Every structure is written in C-alpha cells, then in structure tokens.
Amino acid sequence: MKSLLKPSIFVLSAAPFLLITYKIFFNKLGPEPVKEITHFTGEWTLIFICLTLSMSPLKRFTSFIFWIKIRRMLGLFVFFYATLHLLTYVVIDYRLDWNQITDDVIKKKYVFVGFAAWLLLIPLAITSSQKMITLLKQNWKRLHRLIYAIAILGSLHFIWLSKTIYFKPLIYFIIITILLILRVNFKNIFNR
Ligand code: HEM
Numbered sequence: 001m002k003s004l005l006k007p008s009i010f011v012l013s014a015a016p017f018l019l020i021t022y023k024i025f026f027n028k029l030g031p032e033p034v035k036e037i038t039h040f041t042g043e044w045t046l047i048f049i050c051l052t053l054s055m056s057p058l059k060r061f062t063s064f065i066f067w068i069k070i071r072r073m074l075g076l077f078v079f080f081y082a083t084l085h086l087l088t089y090v091v092i093d094y095r096l097d098w099n100q101i102t103d104d105v106i107k108k109k110y111v112f113v114g115f116a117a118w119l120l121l122i123p124l125a126i127t128s129s130q131k132m133i134t135l136l137k138q139n140w141k142r143l144h145r146l147i148y149a150i151a152i153l154g155s156l157h158f159i160w161l162s163k164t165i166y167f168k169p170l171i172y173f174i175i176i177t178i179l180l181i182l183r184v185n186f187k188n189i190f191n192r
Contacts, residue, residue, distance in 0.1 A: 009070050013077045016044045017084070034093050041085035046158060046172055048078040049151050053179040060182075072128055075147070079125040082118050110160035117153035120146050148183075151176045 020040050023029050029036040055071040058064070094101050104111045124146055126132070133140050155176045158169040 005066065006070060006073070010073060013048070013074065016040070016081070034088065037088045038085065038093065041081050041088055042158070045078060045081040045085055046154055048074055048081055049147070049154055050172070050175055050179065052078055052147065053151060053176065053183075057179065057182040076125060076128055078147075078150075079121045082121055086115075086118050110157050113153045113160065114157040117150045117157065120150050120153070124150075148180055151180065 020037060024033075024037070052071060052074045055067040055074065058067040090096065090101060094104075105115050106112070124144060127136060127140060127143060136143065155169065155173045158172055159166065162169050
C-alpha cells in the first residue's frame with residue numbers, strides 16, 4: 001500500500017498535463033486556445049509551487065516523513081509546468097519571434113519576473129538528484145532556498161499581469177506568504 005503512494009502522487013501530478021493534452025487534441029480549449037493553455041499551465045505552476053512549499057510545514061506538524069519523500073517530485077513538476085508555460089508563450093504565442101520576445105521580457109515587468117523565476121528553476125531542477133545532494137552537501141540546502149524567491153516572483157508575476165481582477169492572484173500571494181512565514185524558525189530568532 002505504502003509503495004503505491006508515490007506512483008499515485010505522480011499520476012495525480014501528471015493529471016493536469018493529461019487534461020490539457022486531451023483538450024488540445026479534442027478541440028476543447030474554447031474561443032482563445034492559446035490563452036487557455038497559457039493560463040492553465042501558469043496556474044498549475046503556481047499550484048505546484050504552493051504544494052512544494054507545503055511539504056516541510058506538513059512534516060513539522062505531522063512528523064510524517066512521507067511529505068519530504070514526495071517534495072522533490074513536486075518540485076520537478078513545478079519545473080515541468082513552468083517549462084510548458086514558457087514554451088506555450090515562446091513557441092505557440094510568439095512563434096519563436098525572438099525580437100518580440102526579448103522586447104516583452106525587457107518592457108513588461110510581469111514577463112520579466114516570470115522569466116526570472118523560470119531561470120532560477122533551472123539550477124534547482126539540475127541539482128535535484130540524490131547524487132547532487134551528496135555532492136553539494138550544505139550548499140544544496142542553500143541553493144534550494146531559491147524556491148522562496150521563485151515563489152515570490154511567480155506570485156508577483158500573477159499580480160502584475162492581472163489588469164483588473166486581483167482576487168485570485170492575491171489569494172496565491174497570501175498562501176505563499178503564509179507558507180514562507182511557517183518556515184521561519186522563531187525559536188532561533190527569539191533566542192539570539
Ligand atoms: C515560475 C514561473 C511562472 C509562474 C508561477 C507563472 C504563473 C502564471 C500564472 C498564474 C498566470 C495566469 C493564469 C491565469 O490567468 O489563470 C500566468 C500567465 C502568463 N504568464 Fe506566467 N508564470 C511563470 C513564468 C512565465 C514565463 C517564463 C513567461 C514568459 C516568458 C510567462 C508568461 C505569461 C503570460 C504571457 C501569461 C498570460 C498573460 C495574459 O493573460 O495577458 N510566465 N503565469
């Protein structure tokens with residue numbers, strides 16, 4: 001039973017990808033298909049960032065090691081959905097028009113922070129293996145703290161791109177802020 005948990009989480013995490021693939025192949029994306037794919041992959045990136053950040057607090061509150069065991073997989077799904085999101089923008093939306101893409105990254109602050117978040121995800125994905133954890137030792141922990149910056153950039157990206165409706169982006173911002181506050185070790189701060 002225990003051995004089925006990890007594969008089940010994998011299948012559940014891949015479900016949004018299967019759903020969007022189904023919608024693409026069966027023409028179920030609605031009147032603005034590119035927008036739909038961009039929004040879908042963008043939101044799932046943010047959801048997986050929140051899930052990844054929830055694992056340590058869950059371990060702390062439940063003392064259940066399982067949460068830490070699935071953290072790496074969830075983190076890799078962040079990279080997976082963020083890359084699909086980026087590819088939708090670069091390949092489908094802008095058809096590899098690099099001048100236009102560079103212009104967007106420089107001129108639109110929401111694209112700039114989104115792109116920065118994706119760039120920061122690369123070293124985390126590359127060093128996610130057990131071999132890298134052993135090789136980098138304490139530096140691995142330091143490097144992987146980049147996920148906090150990525151979470152803040154991702155949530156700013158969502159706030160800045162939403163021209164009028166702030167409700168959803170603010171909910172994500174609040175969830176991310178709470179998840180980051182939960183990792184602060186207040187014991188250490190007050191005993192200093
Ligand atoms: C960690 C990285 C990222 C996260 C968490 C993220 C998240 C999001 C979210 C939540 C949305 C809105 C979804 C919705 O409206 O329901 C979105 C939209 C968008 N994102 Fe990202 N994103 C990231 C990276 C990027 C990158 C690298 C680019 C391009 C260089 C990008 C370009 C866009 C665009 C063009 C939109 C749609 C804007 C519009 O509707 O006008 N994002 N993203």
